[in-house]
Amino acid sequence: MTSVPFNRPVVRLRPKAEARAVRHGFPWVYSDELVLDRRTNALEPGALAVLEDAERREMGLVTVNPKSKITARMLDRDPRAALDRSWFDARLSRALALREALYDAPYYRLVHAEADGFPGVVIDRFGDAAVVQPNAAWAEAHLETLVASLQAVTGVTTVVKNGSGRARSLEGLPEETALLTGALDGPVPVHMNGAIYMADLMGGQKTGLFYDQRDNHAFAARFAKGARVLDVFSHVGGFGLAALAAGATSAMAVDGSESALDLAEAGAKAMGAADRFEARQSDAFEALELLNTENARFELVICDPPAFAPHKGALDAGLRAYERIARMAAPLVAPGGYLVLCSCSHAADLAQFRASCTRGIGKGRRAGQLIHTGFAGPDHPMLPQLAESGYLKALTYRLDG
Numbered sequence: 001m002t003s004v005p006f007n008r009p010v011v012r013l014r015p016k017a018e019a020r021a022v023r024h025g026f027p028w029v030y031s032d033e034l035v036l037d038r039r040t041n042a043l044e045p046g047a048l049a050v051l052e053d054a055e056r057r058e059m060g061l062v063t064v065n066p067k068s069k070i071t072a073r074m075l076d077r078d079p080r081a082a083l084d085r086s087w088f089d090a091r092l093s094r095a096l097a098l099r100e101a102l103y104d105a106p107y108y109r110l111v112h113a114e115a116d117g118f119p120g121v122v123i124d125r126f127g128d129a130a131v132v133q134p135n136a137a138w139a140e141a142h143l144e145t146l147v148a149s150l151q152a153v154t155g156v157t158t159v160v161k162n163g164s165g166r167a168r169s170l171e172g173l174p175e176e177t178a179l180l181t182g183a184l185d186g187p188v189p190v191h192m193n194g195a196i197y198m199a200d201l202m203g204g205q206k207t208g209l210f211y212d213q214r215d216n217h218a219f220a221a222r223f224a225k226g227a228r229v230l231d232v233f234s235h236v237g238g239f240g241l242a243a244l245a246a247g248a249t250s251a252m253a254v255d256g257s258e259s260a261l262d263l264a265e266a267g268a269k270a271m272g273a274a275d276r277f278e279a280r281q282s283d284a285f286e287a288l289e290l291l292n293t294e295n296a297r298f299e300l301v302i303c304d305p306p307a308f309a310p311h312k313g314a315l316d317a318g319l320r321a322y323e324r325i326a327r328m329a330a331p332l333v334a335p336g337g338y339l340v341l342c343s344c345s346h347a348a349d350l351a352q353f354r355a356s357c358t359r360g361i362g363k364g365r366r367a368g369q370l371i372h373t374g375f376a377g378p379d380h381p382m383l384p385q386l387a388e389s390g391y392l393k394a395l396t397y398r399l400d401g
Contacts, residue, residue, distance in 0.1 A: 158182025194245030237264030326360025
């Protein structure tokens with residue numbers, strides 16, 4: 001057992017802070033809940049400390065970043081835990097056991113941040129390769145140990161660091177994407193739901209592929225046989241390629257990224273479905289407007305936009321954007337067809353998102369049934385105490401004539 005010299009700094013909750021939430025599993029402590037004295041403010045971002053309540057009772061081991069609004073993140077309920085290889089090995093092994101029970105091939109989200117005991121860390125696996133997003137300062141400081149453990153536990157040989165995105169900037173971390181170990185010779189083909197996706201691990205959006213929509217792709221594909229399909233905000237072809245694999249007569253993918261559409265086309269070609277696939281590079285709202293002027297109709301329409309409400313300050317504008325998408329997409333659905341509307345905004349809860357979509361459908365002069373509500377797949381587990389870990393919503397409507 002590793003010996004831990006117990007000389008760690010102490011950070012303490014303010015007298016009026018809600019210690020009960022932390023004791024019951026909430027993993028974050030905000031800046032206005034901590035005593036931020038000179039000693040605490042002098043800690044390096046990512047430093048380890050013992051969290052105490054206002055009565056000086058130990059609550060656990062936290063990582064501290066005085067520069068972040070989330071000043072402390074719970075790492076371990078044992079304040080004397082050692083963040084050594086065995087600590088990383090144990091948590092990664094636990095995460096791996098869940099994914100191996102879920103999937104018969106090593107293509108999944110391996111670590112989903114707080115829900116897997118790694119605050120601010122995302123790891124997606126692509127066979128023998130993995131992409132790590134160290135979005136918190138502590139993970140950046142322990143990245144070498146994390147990567148060594150990742151290789152030992154899973155056997156991956158190639159590891160990419162994706163250090164981009166809003167979460168890192170909020171932690172005061174620089175943007176950086178780098179190949180840490182191994183080699184890559186191009187996009188990685190990923191087989192899911194009968195489709196083939198091409199994931200660009202170095203230059204693609206986020207980790208290169210959105211595994212969280214896997215189950216929602218499969219549900220929408222139930223309605224794809226013999227259908228004309230429109231996939232808006234398609235990225236590398238998520239819903240559209242799954243629809244083609246399920247027997248769609250055609251799939252049009254709309255996205256603003258030329259490189260993403262190139263990957264979508266490569267996936268369609270690899271599936272032998274290039275003749276049924278069309279890519280249209282465009283702003284999504286402009287594309288929807290143009291398709292409406294063309295009186296285009298599709299039996300299945302999917303809109304899977306980026307987060308329109310990434311934080312509470314953007315909530316009202318984001319809900320209006322979701323309503324607008326629904327209003328513009330609904331007229332494109334053929335009578336009796338299906339409309340899938342998605343949100344990855346954790347600031348917009350399910351009830352708010354559903355209300356905006358339903359209102360938008362009505363303003364588009366359509367009506368119908370809400371037949372399914374989907375969420376992220378089980379490789380994206382939710383920490384029950386942290387609502388932000390349950391961010392994804394996918395609503396499927398069957399529209400009347």
